[in-house]
Amino acid sequence: MRRIILAALAALVTSAAAHADAIKVGVVGPFSGPFALQGKNFKAGIDAYMALSGVKVGEDDIEIIYRDVPQADPAQSKALAQELVVKEGVQYLAGFYFTPDAMAVTPLLEQANVPLVIMNAATSAIVTKSPLVVRTSFTLWQTSTPIAKVAREAGVSKIISVVSDYGPGIDAENAFKTGFEAVGGQVVEAIRMPLSTNDFSPIMQRIKDSGAEGVFAFLPSGPTTLGFVKAFNENGLKDGGVKFFAPGDLTQESDLPALGDAALGLQTTFHYSVSHDSPENKAFVEAAAKAIGNPTELSFPSVGAYDGMHVIYKMIEATGGEQNAQKAVDAVKGLSWTSPRGPVSIDPESRHITQNIYLREVSKADDGTYYNKEIQTFEKQGDPGLAALK
């Protein structure tokens, strides 16, 4: 039965593509619900790219079709991807904020003859699930490994790791542990907290009791990071000299106004800061801020989406608008360009993005707003998580 459906699906796709006048790109992301801000950033990045690079590739018009998956929901994500391929006849799938949603779609790609460009979902394993997956965001391994080095150089040898208990949190914990032990440090304790935690005081007490000199923390960006950072300050850990290290999810730009002074001086490593100083980023931020409406809502998924669109445009150029997923993916292997975040390239082996990771410190600008100030660059970082999978 499944085969018949897939065959019908493939037939439909090819016939649809043959007399389609526009090349359609299906984007799946959270456009409503608690994560709508991230979906909005996808859309801003895509709009910015199309505003700066045009809505046509060669003779072909590009049409974006959005589908909404408000929360991580693999079944719905798969159903929507199927619908996009069969009914809408999209040639490219893109977007995906959550790992499970992206994972659910990978088995469809080959039969549907559609490449998948991931604009956010950050678990290392996704690219291994299908040869037609390309990722333009980051992985937690990629952003959490450099901070281990930073921590060691700051003179910390005993550290406690505290992460949210879900896939990316565990990735962050493992990445940090691997990186920190490689430079001679020791993770004295690893705590995994439930995602729904609101009150972090008991966790802070654990940190204090562990006697560690520093803490490595990962929580998904959003409301809980505020409580965590405040609890860290209020329970006397900051004043007690415990050093704080985290990947940049904790200090994403759209949360900074709320974090305010509590976050001042926090050091995080990440692949993109809205404040990154380059002409490419200036043009991008201007276009994306216009697309999103409120510039303070601009955050990292927008740059993943922007570069994702770049990759898709290159794929369309290479295939001349023909539907040929393998050819499209092959064309972007090794592709390098200057992104708003800095120089990047697609690793031909893993099809994941190689990029600079920046150490940033939350600082206050002259106009009283907060931003992530880049203070150190780790150049051309690949994804160490893929090596760890083997």
Added chain:
Amino acid sequence: MQTIFSIAVDALAYGMVLFVISIGLSVTLGLMRVVNLAHGAFAMIGGYIASYAARDLGVGYGLAVLIAVFGTIVIAIPIERLLYRRIYGRPELTQVLMTIGITFCIIGIANYVFGPTLKTIPLPPSLQGSADLGFRSIAVHRIFAIVCGLCVAAALWYAIERTAFGVRLRAAVDDAAMAAALGVRTEVIYAVSFAVAVGLAAFGGVVGAELLPVEPYYALRYMVTFLVVVSVGGAGSIPGALAACLLLGGIDTTGRYLMPEFGEFFFYLAVIAIVCVFPRGLAGRMK
């Protein structure tokens, strides 16, 4: 020993924040018999108003709290007249559907008006920072939340058990028709109680904002927690709600300190155990 004290202090602080936010729901659910799932939405409105007043209008914290409480009541009055009045005494399913619908509308409006980002309520300098208890430090605003919780509990208990209004309210709850026949204006009683419940929600939303930050999905995110507190405490009972908050806060905090990887396992295990032994909650009234 020090650890035990430490956990106890955290549990007390967390429990009291839960109490301040949940007690309004206990009033609507227990005394007015309305399953008000929009309670969290009113708490959120309070938080938004306080945040707007303090950040954009630049008023002081105390005034911002007052504006939040009364602003939320003003917003709630037409909602009560037009929507809630229709569902008093109706079956619970109707109430659930109506109030969850109201919740979604409020989430949508908050998202549209204030945007999806977090909003904070700046604290006055006197509530910032932390106080030293000798064996550990605790945030001053948590002590403030504990005091607020105790004041609210005492004031509500006095109003319901000791004043003429409380007598009328309890009469209207037990037998609305008979109370009306005896000259109690039940409509007014209900409207006032609803306003008080909404005001308490707003107050809790503001006081608890440091722990549960204000954002559009606030209304849904913490709904289960509020409902659990009320059902464990026994709807409508103030000592019951207080006991439930302290007990659940204690279990949650201890579990999180000792075994965070178990998540909320112990919290819900305790809830199941309590509801098995006391089906109407710790201090629920028998029907």
